Amino acid sequence: MRPIDGLTVLTAAEMRTAEQASGVDEAALMDRAGAAIAEVVRRIGGGQEVLVLCGPGNNGGDGYVAASALRQAGIPVRVAALSDPRTDLARRARAGWAGPVEPIAEASAAPVLLDALFGTGLSRGLDEPVVESLHALSIRAVLTIAVDLPSGVATDSGALLSAYPGAALTLALGAPKPAHLLLPAAPLCGTVRVLDIGIAARSQASVLPVASLRSPAVDAHKFSRGMVAVVAGRMPGASALAASAAARVAGYVLLIGSATDRLPHAIVRRRWAEDALFDPRIGAVVIGPGLGPDEEARAKLNAALASDHALVIDGDALRLLDPARLRSRASPAILTPHEGEFAHLFPDVKGSKIDRARTAAGESGATVVLKGPDTIIAAPTGEVRLAARHVPWLATAGSGDVLAGLTGALLAGPDTTALAAASSAVWLHTEAARIAGPALIADDLTLALPAAIAQAGA
Numbered sequence: 267m268r269p270i271d272g273l274t275v276l277t278a279a280e281m282r283t284a285e286q287a288s289g290v291d292e293a294a295l296m297d298r299a300g301a302a303i304a305e306v307v308r309r310i311g312g313g314q315e316v317l318v319l320c321g322p323g324n325n326g327g328d329g330y331v332a333a334s335a336l337r338q339a340g341i342p343v344r345v346a347a348l349s350d351p352r353t354d355l356a357r358r359a360r361a362g363w364a365g366p367v368e369p370i371a372e373a374s375a376a377p378v379l380l381d382a383l384f385g386t387g388l389s390r391g392l393d394e395p396v397v398e399s400l401h402a403l404s405i406r407a408v409l410t411i412a413v414d415l416p417s418g419v420a421t422d423s424g425a426l427l428s429a430y431p432g433a434a435l436t437l438a439l440g441a442p443k444p445a446h447l448l449l450p451a452a453p454l455c456g457t458v459r460v461l462d463i464g465i466a467a468r469s470q471a472s473v474l475p476v477a478s479l480r481s482p483a484v485d486a487h488k489f490s491r492g493m494v495a496v497v498a499g500r501m502p503g504a505s506a507l508a509a510s511a512a513a514r515v516a517g518y519v520l521l522i523g524s525a526t527d528r529l530p531h532a533i534v535r536r537r538w539a540e541d542a543l544f545d546p547r548i549g550a551v552v553i554g555p556g557l558g559p560d561e562e563a564r565a566k567l568n569a570a571l572a573s574d575h576a577l578v579i580d581g582d583a584l585r586l587l588d589p590a591r592l593r594s595r596a597s598p599a600i601l602t603p604h605e606g607e608f609a610h611l612f613p614d615v616k617g618s619k620i621d622r623a624r625t626a627a628g629e630s631g632a633t634v635v636l637k638g639p640d641t642i643i644a645a646p647t648g649e650v651r652l653a654a655r656h657v658p659w660l661a662t663a664g665s666g667d668v669l670a671g672l673t674g675a676l677l678a679g680p681d682t683t684a685l686a687a688a689s690s691a692v693w694l695h696t697e698a699a700r701i702a703g704p705a706l707i708a709d710d711l712t713l714a715l716p717a718a719i720a721q722a723g724a
């Protein structure tokens with residue numbers, strides 16, 4: 267049983283392909299899955315009675331195999347089914363279950379509820395009486411465990427096809443799926459752990475790994491660690507937050523055109539001028555936090571786009587940006603929109619959150635950090651990282667400015683890519699929020715960054 271950080275994420279179709287490519291026959295895969303599920307249930311169920319709910323497909327098949335294994339292990343277990351099995355594999359698994367099978371509507375509750383109704387094959391919402399039984403049984407259970415996915419969520423989009431009571435634990439078979447990470451499904455999964463069933467998972471998507479940051483090289487100097495320029499605008503507090511966060515990572519932070527003195531002394535200030543960005547030592551420019559919507563803001567964005575620097579484009583700059591302008595630039599750009607900014611930037615891009623981030627990255631040639639409780643980072647190559655952890659206290663003014671500054675500082679550093687910089691920034695941002703704790707304000711994130719960076723191994 268493995269935590270999901272850094273693991274490859276597979277869609278339902280990619281899972282089927284991986285299963286076929288594994289060379290292991292499907293019955294053996296189901297036997298492995300069922301045995302692994304039973305082992306977890308036995309270990310954490312404390313010997314209490316288990317009720318296994320089995321659906322008509324292979325998710326139900328896993329349920330029958332797990333029920334048989336639990337019974338063999340001496341755990342009291344009952345099975346309730348939605349209908350007869352509909353696949354050969356599920357029929358085989360059902361035949362291996364020596365006990366009775368009751369209709370779900372008549373099943374009485376047990377302390378441990380194992381939901382093996384539907385997995386990757388769910389194509390529509392559950393019938394209302396089934397939803398009602400599931401809720402009634404779950405409320406009376408001490409522990410609800412979902413097999414592969416909570417029965418009611420769409421595997422690839424994380425959409426909720428019918429109401430689900432919420433599991434404490436979801437045992438993902440072979441690999442995490444998008445629904446384990448995307449809203450609204452993710453919180454209904456509870457803790458997600460992956461059971462290895464011998465399938466090699468390959469795809470361009472993975473769960474955001476723990477950031478891996480190195481200490482500066484022994485011969486490092488402030489410019490070799492990375493110089494980041496933050497362009498200020500009408501609301502100087504926002505760019506000050508971005509610059510303060512950047513200063514925790516970059517060797518040199520230049521704040522351009524800021525009207526505030528309330529800054530750490532380590533931040534160097536420069537007046538705005540047409541040629542303010544003509545400094546070859548600048549490794550990345552952050553533009554957008556507090557920039558404002560006016561002509562001066564537009565001129566600053568034009569200057570940044572005309573420069574050769576790597577860019578982080580955030581906040582107000584996203585309202586002024588025509589993403590087509592990024593295509594002709596040689597250096598990387600990272601866009602950090604929340605959903606509203608994304609819709610403004612890419613009004614015609616539709617689909618699941620993963621599809622939208624990936625399409626926008628492909629179209630613009632920029633790395634896109636589509637922010638939210640389920641932040642997604644997509645590179646123009648099609649590679650995608652999905653954030654696994656969320657701290658709701660991050661929904662506070664200035665939080666995005668801190669992320670933009672952090673992203674710029676990491677992008678300015680040595681030996682990195684836009685995808686790696688954005689991924690580490692998102693991880694550090696969440697970790698800093700976890701460390702800062704409830705009721706945090708954005709300034710606290712900056713103060714918590716040293717501890718977050720230490721967690722990332724630096």
Ligand SMILES: NC(=O)C1=CN([C@@H]2O[C@H](COP(=O)(O)OP(=O)(O)OC[C@H]3O[C@@H](n4cnc5c(N)ncnc54)[C@H](OP(=O)(O)O)[C@@H]3O)[C@@H](O)[C@H]2O)[C@H](O)CC1
Nearest residue numbers: 285295296323324325384385386387388389390391392414
């Ligand atoms: N991939 C692997 O490596 C392994 C996966 N295993 C398990 O298999 C499931 C996926 O199994 P599958 O049979 O493809 O799908 P489901 O069990 O989720 O259900 C499909 C059947 O359910 C019907 N269906 C779909 N939605 C509903 C609904 N709302 N109400 C009633 N019936 C529904 C569907 O019928 P259709 O009408 O849509 O055609 C199917 O009959 C995976 O999640 C794993 O748990 C293996 O056991 C191990 C290897």
Ligand SMILES: [K+]
Nearest residue numbers: 381384413415
């Ligand atoms: K399930």
